[in-house]
Amino acid sequence: MTRKQRRGVLIGSGVAILSLASLLVMFAFRESIVFFHTPSDVVEKKIESGQRFRLGGLVADGSVKRGQGTTVQFAVTDTLANVNVSYTGILPDLFREGQGVVTEGKLGPDGLFVADMVLAKHDENYMPPEVAKALEEKGVKLGSSAHPDSAPGNGPATRP
Amino acid sequence: MIAEIGHFTLILALVVATIQMIVPMWGAHTRDARLMTMGDNAAVAQFVLLSVSFLALMHAFVTSDFSVINVAENSHSEKPLIYRMSGVWGNHEGSMLLWVLILGLFGAAVSIFGRNLPTTLKANVLGVQAAIGVAFLLFILLTSNPFARIDPAPFEGQGLNPILQDPALAFHPPFLYAGYVGFSMAFSFAIAALIEGRIDAAWARWVRPWTLAAWMCLTIGIAMGSWWAYYELGWGGWWFWDPVENASFMPWLAGTALLHSALVMEKRDALKVWTILLAILTFSLSLMGAFLVRSGVLTSVHAFAVDPDRGIVILSIMMFFTGGGLALFAWRAGALRQGGLFAPISREGSLVFNNVLLSVSCATVLVGTLYPLALEGITGEKISVGPPFFNMTFVPLMLPLLFAMPFGPLLAWKRGDARAVAQRLAFAAGLAVLFTIAVAAMSGPGPWLAPLCGALGLFVIFGAITDLLTRARFGDVSRGEFLRRVGNLPRSAYGAALAHAGIGVMVLGIVGTSAYRTEKIIALKPGERAEVAGYELLFKGIVPSKGPNYSEQIATFEVSRNAALVTTLLPSKRLYNAPPQPTTEAGIYAAWTGDLYIALGDQQPSGAVAMRLYFHPLVRLIWIGAVIMFIGGMISLTDRRLRVGAPQRARSRPSVVPAE
Numbered sequence: 001m002t003r004k005q006r007r008g009v010l011i012g013s014g015v016a017i018l019s020l021a022s023l024l025v026m027f028a029f030r031e032s033i034v035f036f037h038t039p040s041d042v043v044e045k046k047i048e049s050g051q052r053f054r055l056g057g058l059v060a061d062g063s064v065k066r067g068q069g070t071t072v073q074f075a076v077t078d079t080l081a082n083v084n085v086s087y088t089g090i091l092p093d094l095f096r097e098g099q100g101v102v103t104e105g106k107l108g109p110d111g112l113f114v115a116d117m118v119l120a121k122h123d124e125n126y127m128p129p130e131v132a133k134a135l136e137e138k139g140v141k142l143g144s145s146a147h148p149d150s151a152p153g154n155g156p157a158t159r160p
Numbered sequence: 161m162i163a164e165i166g167h168f169t170l171i172l173a174l175v176v177a178t179i180q181m182i183v184p185m186w187g188a189h190t191r192d193a194r195l196m197t198m199g200d201n202a203a204v205a206q207f208v209l210l211s212v213s214f215l216a217l218m219h220a221f222v223t224s225d226f227s228v229i230n231v232a233e234n235s236h237s238e239k240p241l242i243y244r245m246s247g248v249w250g251n252h253e254g255s256m257l258l259w260v261l262i263l264g265l266f267g268a269a270v271s272i273f274g275r276n277l278p279t280t281l282k283a284n285v286l287g288v289q290a291a292i293g294v295a296f297l298l299f300i301l302l303t304s305n306p307f308a309r310i311d312p313a314p315f316e317g318q319g320l321n322p323i324l325q326d327p328a329l330a331f332h333p334p335f336l337y338a339g340y341v342g343f344s345m346a347f348s349f350a351i352a353a354l355i356e357g358r359i360d361a362a363w364a365r366w367v368r369p370w371t372l373a374a375w376m377c378l379t380i381g382i383a384m385g386s387w388w389a390y391y392e393l394g395w396g397g398w399w400f401w402d403p404v405e406n407a408s409f410m411p412w413l414a415g416t417a418l419l420h421s422a423l424v425m426e427k428r429d430a431l432k433v434w435t436i437l438l439a440i441l442t443f444s445l446s447l448m449g450a451f452l453v454r455s456g457v458l459t460s461v462h463a464f465a466v467d468p469d470r471g472i473v474i475l476s477i478m479m480f481f482t483g484g485g486l487a488l489f490a491w492r493a494g495a496l497r498q499g500g501l502f503a504p505i506s507r508e509g510s511l512v513f514n515n516v517l518l519s520v521s522c523a524t525v526l527v528g529t530l531y532p533l534a535l536e537g538i539t540g541e542k543i544s545v546g547p548p549f550f551n552m553t554f555v556p557l558m559l560p561l562l563f564a565m566p567f568g569p570l571l572a573w574k575r576g577d578a579r580a581v582a583q584r585l586a587f588a589a590g591l592a593v594l595f596t597i598a599v600a601a602m603s604g605p606g607p608w609l610a611p612l613c614g615a616l617g618l619f620v621i622f623g624a625i626t627d628l629l630t631r632a633r634f635g636d637v638s639r640g641e642f643l644r645r646v647g648n649l650p651r652s653a654y655g656a657a658l659a660h661a662g663i664g665v666m667v668l669g670i671v672g673t674s675a676y677r678t679e680k681i682i683a684l685k686p687g688e689r690a691e692v693a694g695y696e697l698l699f700k701g702i703v704p705s706k707g708p709n710y711s712e713q714i715a716t717f718e719v720s721r722n723a724a725l726v727t728t729l730l731p732s733k734r735l736y737n738a739p740p741q742p743t744t745e746a747g748i749y750a751a752w753t754g755d756l757y758i759a760l761g762d763q764q765p766s767g768a769v770a771m772r773l774y775f776h777p778l779v780r781l782i783w784i785g786a787v788i789m790f791i792g793g794m795i796s797l798t799d800r801r802l803r804v805g806a807p808q809r810a811r812s813r814p815s816v817v818p819a820e
Contacts (some may be wrong), residue, residue, distance in 0.1 A: 009504045021520045024553045025527055031226075031547035035541065054544055070681050070761070070770045089681050090395070090761035090772050093733075093742040104544075119258050 021035060037079040042107070049107045054104040055083060055115070064097055074114075076101060085113045093121040163228050166216025167307035173209040173264070174297040176202050176291045180267075185287035185355075188280040196279050197287035200271040206293065207230075207268035210261045214248075217306050221248050227313035230254060230306045234737045236319035238709040246330035247320045250455060252470075253306035255333055259450075262334075262341040266370070267293065270345070277366065283385060292344055295477045297307045303470050318353075319738030322710065324522035324797045334406060335381030340446040343415055349626035350436045351485060354492040364426035364435065369797060371422060371439075377569075382408050383786030394744035394759040394773045398673065398782055401550045406529040407449035413522035414442040417515045424511050428573060430502065433493045434515070442490060444482035445522075451478050452529075472719045499652020506576040510568035514561065521557040525550065531789035562616040562667065565660055566623020569629060585629055590620030602677060610675030613667060620664030624657040655796025659789045665787025672754065672778025677783040683768040693775030695756055696728075702769065710736040711746070714768065715760055719749060725750075732760045755779050 035055045075082045099104035105115035180202035226232040234251040249255040267289040293643040330629025356571045360526040390398045416440040424431045455471020502508035528545045570581040596615040632645035686701035698715040719726045731747030749756040754777035761770030
């Protein structure tokens, strides 16, 4: 093989692998991306049931109901709208009423959001950034003054 | 007072770094030997000053000097000593100080061990290294001073986040930073080579040990983080494809590619331009990791305190070094003489294949990590890219790499004989397939990909052994001669084989726990039983207890198998005093075949306790594999030819085929 041919083989296989990877990436994006919505998005945009997405906001005060076994029901709110969520499993240590939370799952036909994942950062003063930003956009004033001396959050989170 | 000394030495270190940035490079430019040697002394002085500064901060943490804001915000007098010490790098400011300390350490190491480096190369390397130091020292002093005081000093500190109070996490950051920052050496050498417009095999011999050392530290650092997440976060996962994890994984992938391409450059004088580019990119990815973790641009559960201003400064630092490095590369790379012809089927060819796959997979991780950010910037839509994306893109790219791994070391340089190598590997492959069929038959139906990946893992392990046996001419020579040859194999051969086998071991662990995990979420009342993967668990009840800085609720489980008591597990839920925060401590029993894992949830009004029960088959192999890789790296580093500071070409090599 000449130098040119050898280089051709190298470049050819490189390009082949790169295009394979691009195809994989495009395919994976179509299949696996999950959108983030707030409760008012869910109401306004009329999200279809059965579509997987992330729902974020605050755990509404007084909404947490522990049922039999390990199923928990609670409402996620951005103070403008509420969405009821049902989750079977162990909640993160810092799951509490009034705390920021991100859940992932699907909306049922009855409007109940069935989550299979609940995220809360492992820090008591933490607000998931999407939640904070979304709430800010909705004009919700965050009670950050409640923790005037709060340490900045710098710890990892628990997951379900 | 001691904090002020720390602050002062930090400023002095900046001054020294500035001198080190300018003078030796000017000396290299004007060929003034005296100016060039100044870099040596400056590098050592800078390191000493940074050490004093670091020790001063450590002193403040150990003595709980709450008049220092950083200590007040991140420490507590009740904390055990080890966590007061690790608290130094458990926060943004202190961890940046650790970062520059390690940067200084590497600079000093060049000056001390680099006696026989060409003087101009050394001067330029030290100059570039100092430039990175100047940027980060300015960043610390201007935006994140760890020594800032508070008046009046609070009576007590706010404490370290309890889940960071853990032995694995205490040492996770130093290793991780040693990895990140270690790649700065490769970067500095690459920039120095571009400045000089000259690069040869000696350059690669110099860069390789540093890259290897950094790579080892990064490997073990990532593994520690994963191990910690596994037992501390309480739900048994070991890798989440979280943006912050990806931030550490991308430099690892690029660094692994760099290790291999530098090998081609050292042995065959080929792939020069590519190696230089990889060196620049690897360190750029490290910088990007720092940016992602500290700026708050990405939604991550691990990120440091969100501060956009600091983010912008780090972004500028990253842009400067990455952009500057790439610009210099574009301008000068053409001047580098290319050499070393090779056929596609050859050791070089296999290493190129390794490089292509590693860098492409690194690119897919990069896309997955940054895409949500880009999309939100452009359309305002918020999305998350989770494990499914990475499983669909990263895993398919790794499979051919694993398959090719045993072939690479067996192929000859320049032109290899694929058929002969395949014959040599036939036994290893057959063994792997047999094992897999046996295991698959025993464990029953599972996902089809799992046995395939398991077989690949075994193939990689057996392939590594085949490689060593072939080098020692197993079967071709008498037993005595074979043993003699085994003893005489270069340590780098053992190191490489071990590192490869480590990957195989890790793959087995990943396959075992991903495909064959048992998970149960149930609520039990005291006296009730549950069954997981053949283990019978009796929940005896919960009793309160007190630790040094927390109170806890400890549950007792009697674990038995086939009616024989195996062990007693004590998972607990802790509530720390400062900051008042609950954590979950998993109860783990490590059997040979896997881990039995219990994590507690909430107590219900009925008296039952929600809990998660897992059986993770082979999960420990993931971290054992990482440790094997680390040990492989260590053995390689002790090789005479790789020894730091001994960049002469090896004299005659033992007549082992194929020559390493």
